[in-house]
Amino acid sequence: MASKIPNALLPLIRKLESVTPLSQDARDAIERLPVRVRTLPARRDIVRDGDLATQCTVILEGWAHRYKFLSEGRRQIFSFHIAGDIPDLQSLHIPLLDHNLATLTQATVAFIPHESLHDLTARFPSIAAAFWRDTLIDAAIFREWLIAMGRRPAFEHLAHLFCELYSKQEAVGLAGDHRCPLPMTQTDLADATGMTSVHVNRVLKEMRSCGMVTLHRQTLVVKAWDELIRASEFDAAYLHLQNRVAG
Amino acid sequence: MASKIPNALLPLIRKLESVTPLSQDARDAIERLPVRVRTLPARRDIVRDGDLATQCTVILEGWAHRYKFLSEGRRQIFSFHIAGDIPDLQSLHIPLLDHNLATLTQATVAFIPHESLHDLTARFPSIAAAFWRDTLIDAAIFREWLIAMGRRPAFEHLAHLFCELYSKQEAVGLAGDHRCPLPMTQTDLADATGMTSVHVNRVLKEMRSCGMVTLHRQTLVVKAWDELIRASEFDAAYLHLQNRVAG
DNA sequence: CGCTAATTTGACCTGGATCAACTACGGTGG
DNA sequence: CCACCGTAGTTGATCCAGGTCAAATTAGCG
Numbered sequence: 001m002a003s004k005i006p007n008a009l010l011p012l013i014r015k016l017e018s019v020t021p022l023s024q025d026a027r028d029a030i031e032r033l034p035v036r037v038r039t040l041p042a043r044r045d046i047v048r049d050g051d052l053a054t055q056c057t058v059i060l061e062g063w064a065h066r067y068k069f070l071s072e073g074r075r076q077i078f079s080f081h082i083a084g085d086i087p088d089l090q091s092l093h094i095p096l097l098d099h100n101l102a103t104l105t106q107a108t109v110a111f112i113p114h115e116s117l118h119d120l121t122a123r124f125p126s127i128a129a130a131f132w133r134d135t136l137i138d139a140a141i142f143r144e145w146l147i148a149m150g151r152r153p154a155f156e157h158l159a160h161l162f163c164e165l166y167s168k169q170e171a172v173g174l175a176g177d178h179r180c181p182l183p184m185t186q187t188d189l190a191d192a193t194g195m196t197s198v199h200v201n202r203v204l205k206e207m208r209s210c211g212m213v214t215l216h217r218q219t220l221v222v223k224a225w226d227e228l229i230r231a232s233e234f235d236a237a238y239l240h241l242q243n244r245v246a247g
Numbered sequence: 248m249a250s251k252i253p254n255a256l257l258p259l260i261r262k263l264e265s266v267t268p269l270s271q272d273a274r275d276a277i278e279r280l281p282v283r284v285r286t287l288p289a290r291r292d293i294v295r296d297g298d299l300a301t302q303c304t305v306i307l308e309g310w311a312h313r314y315k316f317l318s319e320g321r322r323q324i325f326s327f328h329i330a331g332d333i334p335d336l337q338s339l340h341i342p343l344l345d346h347n348l349a350t351l352t353q354a355t356v357a358f359i360p361h362e363s364l365h366d367l368t369a370r371f372p373s374i375a376a377a378f379w380r381d382t383l384i385d386a387a388i389f390r391e392w393l394i395a396m397g398r399r400p401a402f403e404h405l406a407h408l409f410c411e412l413y414s415k416q417e418a419v420g421l422a423g424d425h426r427c428p429l430p431m432t433q434t435d436l437a438d439a440t441g442m443t444s445v446h447v448n449r450v451l452k453e454m455r456s457c458g459m460v461t462l463h464r465q466t467l468v469v470k471a472w473d474e475l476i477r478a479s480e481f482d483a484a485y486l487h488l489q490n491r492v493a494g
Numbered sequence: 495c496g497c498t499a500a501t502t503t504g505a506c507c508t509g510g511a512t513c514a515a516c517t518a519c520g521g522t523g524g
Numbered sequence: 525c526c527a528c529c530g531t532a533g534t535t536g537a538t539c540c541a542g543g544t545c546a547a548a549t550t551a552g553c554g
Binding site: 068070071074075076078090093094096098099122125128129132133135136137138139140142143145146147149150151152191193194233237238240 | 315317318321322323325337340341343345346369372375376379380382383384385386387389390392393394396397398399438440441480484485487
């Protein structure tokens with residue numbers, strides 16, 4: 001089932017361009033990367049804590065997430081990923097994984113050998129820079145999550161997360177009109193925000209009842225974007241998008 | 248006062264080598280970087296949220312920290328930095344700062360122009376890789392802080408932070424014998440862990456009274472390292488140190 | 495239609511926040 | 525050398541955001 005699919009990596013190119021300009025040469029080189037494409041069921045681990053990675057994963061369609069388990073079944077989710085993301089790009093320079101990467105929904109992913117990526121970045125410093133930049137934005141998002149965890153109450157925290165996930169999708173053309181897919185369960189949201197699923201549920205109820213946001217059937221609908229931004233003190237600057245979200 | 252000081256960047260080399268092996272050529276090239284060395288008082292901002300950076304900062308002596316303010320005086324600290332660290336290395340590829348970098352104690356720092364660093368990384372891919380790797384470890388530490396914020400109770404959270412700060416110092420020869428400098432106030436610890444200084448104080452009291460750790464006069468003394476590790480489920484793997492902490 | 499996972503709700507509890515003193519200590523100026 | 529002052533640390537009393545536990549209710553889905 002290994003195959004080269006023309007333009008399979010288009011989502012990756014679109015994602016990189018949402019964050020860094022690319023030359024035509026660079027785009028072509030990315031499209032010529034050897035890829036192994038797979039479609040995985042929901043909630044399937046892709047790489048695990050402790051693995052030694054030899055390839056990177058590009059999400060082509062669907063959602064993925066990174067997480068880690070602690071004792072007594074506690075779980076922390078670090079990030080959610082959409083088409084175009086390379087959630088384990090870091091394994092290129094730190095092959096020993098310190099957390100898990102798994103699908104969230106059914107997802108189509110492409111695997112690219114580290115070797116090919118090392119070769120690509122050696123030939124195209126601009127792509128190396130774009131990749132590095134991508135991992136730095138990843139870190140910027142972690143910092144924003146840290147703020148939310150440490151200093152924002154539950155309502156603002158969730159509101160902030162919704163702004164982020166909407167903006168990220170909007171930047172690659174997967175969202176618009178103040179609505180977007182959001183296929184995670186309330187338990188996932190809880191493990192991402194350090195709350196309880198019960199409390200997530202109550203906060204969502206409050207958001208619904210104050211007419212700000214609804215989350216139903218895997219779809220987020222923002223009824224009052226400006227208010228949501230204001231309530232969560234969201235500033236998209238940390239996402240370092242090329243084309244800033246209009247509002 | 249701008250000057251080239253021979254071996255001024257030795258702490259940087261030592262730090263990089265704690266995390267990646269370097270060739271003699273690479274070490275020499277780093278030592279030849281043009282640096283502007285300054286000694287700054289405690290609590291002095293180095294670069295600020297919103298600045299466009301044109302240089303990177305190497306900590307040569309003393310401590311620094313990164314943080315961000317929210318409304319109503321809330322503050323979140325993201326990281327603490329010691330000799331050898333380049334806390335704003337990311338500005339090399341994302342010049343627009345999304346947080347503040349400041350000294351914590353009086354500190355001696357070296358500034359290196361982005362230009363020189365771009366030139367260096369172009370000539371030495373191995374150094375580029377080491378730098379990239381360093382920013383990735385930075386991100387790994389953020390993930391660990393996220394876990395602590397989201398899923399660890401206060402005692403374990405602080406214990407984990409102490410393990411991390413001890414290990415990081417131990418790796419570059421700044422700590423040993425289960426004791427190390429820790430010059431932050433209880434308010435700083437609170438803003439790093441998402442707690443209140445009052446609660447930090449009570450947790451420290453508990454740690455003291457159960458004979459695990461004392462923190463007095465800017466010095467951390469770990470009385471029961473194994474217990475501390477166990478209590479906080481600390482696993483130094485995420486620091487990706489070359490010479491793993493013995494215990 | 496039946497089974498399982500996800501959401502929702504209620505009752506109650508607690509870790510950590512808040513508020514308000516009070517104490518210890520390293521300067522610093524007289 | 526000491527009196528004074530500002531910062532940091534300590535403590536007690538009280539409160540509440542969010543956790544815990546348990547039981548419905550609902551939504552998907554084969």
